[in-house]
Amino acid sequence: MALLFSCPTCSQSMSYPISNMYDSDISLSTSPLSNYCSHCGCDHVLPREPAMAAARKLMTQLAGEKCIDFDSKATLLRKELKTDSLYGKARGKMFGVLFCRTANGEEQILKAFSGQYNGLWEVDGWAPPLFDVQEFATLTQPAEQRIKTLGREAEDTALSSDRRSRLLKKRKELSQQLMKEIHRLYRLHNFRGRKISLLELFPDGSGIPTGTGDCCAPKLLNFAARKGFQPLGLAEFYWGRTNKSATRHEGYFYPACLDKCGPILGFLLCGLEEQQCRN
Ligand SMILES: [Zn+2]
Ligand SMILES: [Zn+2]
Numbered sequence: 001m002a003l004l005f006s007c008p009t010c011s012q013s014m015s016y017p018i019s020n021m022y023d024s025d026i027s028l029s030t031s032p033l034s035n036y037c038s039h040c041g042c043d044h045v046l047p048r049e050p051a052m053a054a055a056r057k058l059m060t061q062l063a064g065e066k067c068i069d070f071d072s073k074a075t076l077l078r079k080e081l082k083t084d085s086l087y088g089k090a091r092g093k094m095f096g097v098l099f100c101r102t103a104n105g106e107e108q109i110l111k112a113f114s115g116q117y118n119g120l121w122e123v124d125g126w127a128p129p130l131f132d133v134q135e136f137a138t139l140t141q142p143a144e145q146r147i148k149t150l151g152r153e154a155e156d157t158a159l160s161s162d163r164r165s166r167l168l169k170k171r172k173e174l175s176q177q178l179m180k181e182i183h184r185l186y187r188l189h190n191f192r193g194r195k196i197s198l199l200e201l202f203p204d205g206s207g208i209p210t211g212t213g214d215c216c217a218p219k220l221l222n223f224a225a226r227k228g229f230q231p232l233g234l235a236e237f238y239w240g241r242t243n244k245s246a247t248r249h250e251g252y253f254y255p256a257c258l259d260k261c262g263p264i265l266g267f268l269l270c271g272l273e274e275q276q277c278r279n
Helices: 049-065 133-155 162-185 216-227 262-269 272-278
Strands: 002-006 013-017 033-037 042-046 093-101 107-113 187-189 195-197 230-239
Touching (some): 033 262, 042 230, 042 262, 042 272, 049 093, 049 230, 093 216, 107 216, 133 162, 162 195, 216 262
Antiparallel strands (some): 002 013, 093 230, 187 195
């Protein structure tokens, strides 16, 4: 079995036999997940290596099934679950695997995609987002509608009029308020049994990059903490067409991002070592 693969240096399509493709030489680094925790005043560390075999298996499944639904064949025909969109205009995305142990001592593999998958926040078999999807929709849909309406009204108003600046100011306030409310919906659970919203973690709300909490690592750790699973290893890789800035290539492992995950992984990983001692 061979796979078409886009060369990171020349962007040419190349064919790789699947058996060779995921050897360790293709991974850029095997650095563990390590983040400073202000609660403990130290770094919490989760290795990558124990999750790499499962991550390579997931790559093989993505390449073979060409969709992200491996279990319920009934939904196989759902267009939004196919992987072809990862090779189009929207390009690829990050996927992640968390290798853990359940309270009964059984091995468990959790998997996640970053952000939404073709507009879907939830797909069976994949770690859910950090918020309740229904609550999120109830909050955002009417608010976004109001923000759009204000924008349209401003467009229809004379350029330098007072009314226009009032409308734009109102729109800005509503957007900022909506972001705050969204951050209140993101609930982070850690291995110390603590639960906190993004808004509580960053009370002034400013400087939280868009998409914070939507990467694979936070989704996986949050889900494992809620389930009482003990994480043993976490690996994140890119799948699909190389990103625009050419910093992400299919089949490569990457460390957690600094801007969005850096500020929250310390909290999410907290309690990990104690949990390892308990089990
Ligand atoms: Zn991230
Ligand atoms: Zn800690």
